[in-house]
Amino acid sequence: MPFELNAKKAFVCDLDGTLFMGPQPIEPAVRFVIDACKSRRFAFYYLTNNTSKTPEAYLKKIGGAGIPVVDEQILTPLATLESYIRERAYRSVYLVASEAVTAFLQRRLPDVAFEFALERNELMALAYDPELTYEKLRRLAVLHNARPELDFVATHPDACCPSENGPIPDVGGMLALLKTTNGMTPAHVFGKPSPSLMAPVLQRFAREEIAVVGDRLYTDKAMADRAGVDFVCVLSGETTRASLAAYTGSPPAVVVEQFGEIAAMGEPTARENHE
Ligand SMILES: [Mg+2]
Numbered sequence: 144m145p146f147e148l149n150a151k152k153a154f155v156c157d158l159d160g161t162l163f164m165g166p167q168p169i170e171p172a173v174r175f176v177i178d179a180c181k182s183r184r185f186a187f188y189y190l191t192n193n194t195s196k197t198p199e200a201y202l203k204k205i206g207g208a209g210i211p212v213v214d215e216q217i218l219t220p221l222a223t224l225e226s227y228i229r230e231r232a233y234r235s236v237y238l239v240a241s242e243a244v245t246a247f248l249q250r251r252l253p254d255v256a257f258e259f260a261l262e263r264n265e266l267m268a269l270a271y272d273p274e275l276t277y278e279k280l281r282r283l284a285v286l287h288n289a290r291p292e293l294d295f296v297a298t299h300p301d302a303c304c305p306s307e308n309g310p311i312p313d314v315g316g317m318l319a320l321l322k323t324t325n326g327m328t329p330a331h332v333f334g335k336p337s338p339s340l341m342a343p344v345l346q347r348f349a350r351e352e353i354a355v356v357g358d359r360l361y362t363d364k365a366m367a368d369r370a371g372v373d374f375v376c377v378l379s380g381e382t383t384r385a386s387l388a389a390y391t392g393s394p395p396a397v398v399v400e401q402f403g404e405i406a407a408m409g410e411p412t413a414r415e416n417h418e
Pocket of ligand 1: 157358359
């Protein structure tokens with residue numbers, strides 16, 4: 144089926160490479176989002192796998208670019224982790240995360256003890272923790288050794304995090320270290336490409352009303368494919384014309400240089416003129 148912009152009601156937007164390049168907004172993309180928010184044409188959700196920061200930090204970044212945004216529009220695997228703990232009514236969780244992220248989850252889940260308690264813990268959860276220490280890793284291993292059946296989840300699978308100095312260790316690397324240590328592997332890994340991150344959007348909109356927009360085929364597009372929604376591929380980040388040509392999966396619904404270009408697809412006269 145051809146991509147129908149007028150049938151869409153919600154965009155799930157990747158951030159880095161799609162709306163931002165590092166700290167800098169990608170101007171025409173951000174302009175399209177601001178205009179569409181003003182005219183209330185589409186609902187927008189903003190998606191990141193990065194669990195080293197709280198959603199508040201992303202509210203600031205997106206709001207700082209002039210985009211009107213509220214809490215519910217930010218989708219990070221921390222929300223998936225929160226629901227996971229809630230649904231299972233866990234009360235004692237060994238969480239490996241930054242202090243700010245731990246404090247955030249503690250505010251959201253006041254009845255849960257985030258603690259290391261060999262006898263009591265019901266879950267081990269690993270987030271992207273820039274304050275990671277040997278002791279935190281040792282405790283995960285010790286918990287698994289003592290209780291191999293103890294539930295274990297990770298917030299996302301990314302092997303590395305891009306930085307201005309090249310790739311730096313992320314959760315995927317920590318999981319590889321733990322697996323090498325004693326074979327422990329998480330029962331669930333949240334974050335892209337898992338469509339669990341999109342649960343709030345899938346609850347509110349029909350699949351054909353949703354499009355995911357992003358710059359990475361193996362995370363953003365893989366998530367869209369698994370959720371059964373259209374994917375808009377932007378070339379403003381990681382994917383290039385060359386990498387797209389080499390890609391063996393199903394083609395994206397649309398390919399644009401940057402997200403702002405999509406606006407032209409909603410104007411039938413403009414499209415007819417192009418054909
Ligand atoms: Mg990206």
